[in-house]
Amino acid sequence: MIAAWALIVGGLLRIVGEVLEIIAGGHTVPSGAIAGGALLLVMVGFAGLWPEARTSRLARLAIVAVGLGALGFAGIAAWSVSQGALPVGTVSRLPAFIAAAAVTLVGALALAAWLIGSGFYPVWIGIVMTVSIAMSLVSSFVAFPALVQPLIDLVMALTFIQLGLSMRERRKTGNRI
Numbered sequence: 001m002i003a004a005w006a007l008i009v010g011g012l013l014r015i016v017g018e019v020l021e022i023i024a025g026g027h028t029v030p031s032g033a034i035a036g037g038a039l040l041l042v043m044v045g046f047a048g049l050w051p052e053a054r055t056s057r058l059a060r061l062a063i064v065a066v067g068l069g070a071l072g073f074a075g076i077a078a079w080s081v082s083q084g085a086l087p088v089g090t091v092s093r094l095p096a097f098i099a100a101a102a103v104t105l106v107g108a109l110a111l112a113a114w115l116i117g118s119g120f121y122p123v124w125i126g127i128v129m130t131v132s133i134a135m136s137l138v139s140s141f142v143a144f145p146a147l148v149q150p151l152i153d154l155v156m157a158l159t160f161i162q163l164g165l166s167m168r169e170r171r172k173t174g175n176r177i
């Protein structure tokens with residue numbers, strides 16, 4: 001149940017951080033700190049998928065890769081905050097950012113494939129989560145209007161919340177593996 005709540009609270013924190021970013025017109029120290037904390041909670045939440053994932057190599061790869069990617073991005077967020085909230089264009093050129101993005105994308109694609117095929121969780125969560133994660137990563141490298149990335153990240157945060165709610169409901173009704 002802790003993992004489900006971690007996804008829910010992590011998604012809610014991510015929403016708060018994105019709203020702050022929209023209001024400020026760009027990245028700020030508070031929005032970066034909130035995003036880093038949210039990513040750590042989401043990582044804990046994804047680890048909670050392990051009971052269902054333990055029989056699938058694809059799912060295990062997904063959980064490990066998404067967890068490592070989230071940890072990498074949380075570290076990058078902490079570093080960026082310590083530097084005064086660097087612009088996304090600067091941060092996205094860092095080798096650590098590119099590595100975290102690649103690992104996260106592989107993990108997100110694997111997670112989507114597993115969520116779609118497993119029958120444990122709603123199929124749409126896997127589809128929307130993967131598209132939003134991929135679009136968020138792309139928006140870090142492509143010059144979209146300033147509002148686009150926070151809106152994409154809001155959709156991603158909502159899928160984290162829904163996955164947490166689905167996990168909570170699944171565990172509450174006794175459907176454990």
